[in-house]
Amino acid sequence: xxxxxxxxxxxxxxxxxxxxxxxxxxxxxxxxxxxxxxxxxxxxxxxxxxxxxxxxxxxxxxxxxxxxxxxxxxxxxxxxxxxxxxxxxxxxxxxxxxxxxxxxxxxxxxxxxxxxxxxxxxxxxxxxxxxxxxxxxxxxxxxxxxxxxxxxxxxxxxxxxxxxxxxxxxxxxxxxxxxxxxxxxxxxxxxxxxxxxxxxxxxxxxxxxxxxxxxxxxxxxxxxxxxxxxxxxxxxxxxxxxxxxxxxxxxxxxxxx
Numbered sequence: 001x002x003x004x005x006x007x008x009x010x011x012x013x014x015x016x017x018x019x020x021x022x023x024x025x026x027x028x029x030x031x032x033x034x035x036x037x038x039x040x041x042x043x044x045x046x047x048x049x050x051x052x053x054x055x056x057x058x059x060x061x062x063x064x065x066x067x068x069x070x071x072x073x074x075x076x077x078x079x080x081x082x083x084x085x086x087x088x089x090x091x092x093x094x095x096x097x098x099x100x101x102x103x104x105x106x107x108x109x110x111x112x113x114x115x116x117x118x119x120x121x122x123x124x125x126x127x128x129x130x131x132x133x134x135x136x137x138x139x140x141x142x143x144x145x146x147x148x149x150x151x152x153x154x155x156x157x158x159x160x161x162x163x164x165x166x167x168x169x170x171x172x173x174x175x176x177x178x179x180x181x182x183x184x185x186x187x188x189x190x191x192x193x194x195x196x197x198x199x200x201x202x203x204x205x206x207x208x209x210x211x212x213x214x215x216x217x218x219x220x221x222x223x224x225x226x227x228x229x230x231x232x233x234x235x236x237x238x239x240x241x242x243x244x245x246x247x248x249x250x251x252x253x254x255x256x257x
Contacts, residue, residue, distance in 0.1 A: 007077040009051035012038050017046035020086040023096030030055040040238045042246050054168045063171030067179045075104035087115040093176045095121035106253035110113035112189040119194040123180040123209035190217040196229035
């Protein structure tokens with residue numbers, strides 16, 4: 001199904017899936033973040049982790065530094081996968097990417113997602129100007145990255161590995177920090193905004209602002225942990241997502257492939 005599509009990785013083909021879940025990682029992450037999800041979520045769901053250039057199997061490619069370009073290229077490459085109902089999950093940078101993917105596909109005439117999960121991210125229309133930390137000297141930039149607590153501490157103890165990861169980190173931070181929201185109609189699909197109870201970067205109130213981006217049902221769900229609760233509270237997160245998708249599969253007759 002996706003063996004020749006570089007924008008997807010760790011996909012376990014499931015010809016009997018009734019719904020696909022596109023998963024978009026945070027800045028500095030990769031599709032590997034979602035490699036265990038297929039074994040936990042409902043069997044009727046096919047997990048499709050989105051892989052950006054510059055990492056893992058795409059390490060030889062140049063990382064992209066502008067979110068609109070990433071979204072446009074990913075939307076085109078993944079469009080053939082919309083032959084059945086789909087949902088989107090994205091965390092932090094991935095939430096913005098997932099949101100823009102949904103808007104790109106709408107513009108191309110595709111069906112709306114069955115559900116969009118935006119995680120650990122402020123609503124795009126409320127973000128305002130962000131500091132350009134991606135332009136800092138290496139030492140200062142890496143100190144900023146380390147303070148976010150999302151990169152394994154062991155990586156900072158291996159200079160060679162750190163230098164390999166540095167261009168990807170800078171590119172992803174540039175993509176987030178230069179992103180400018182372009183006003184448009186809200187999405188026509190249910191949306192859930194997810195956050196960490198101890199997240200100092202994104203509050204519950206800021207997650208609630210996402211409601212303006214959908215005309216359908218909207219909810220905010222909070223889990224234990226900081227900004228990277230999707231790693232530390234993963235069982236609870238997957239249980240929550242699984243319940244939502246399972247209920248949707250049971251209720252919607254149009255999701256019957």
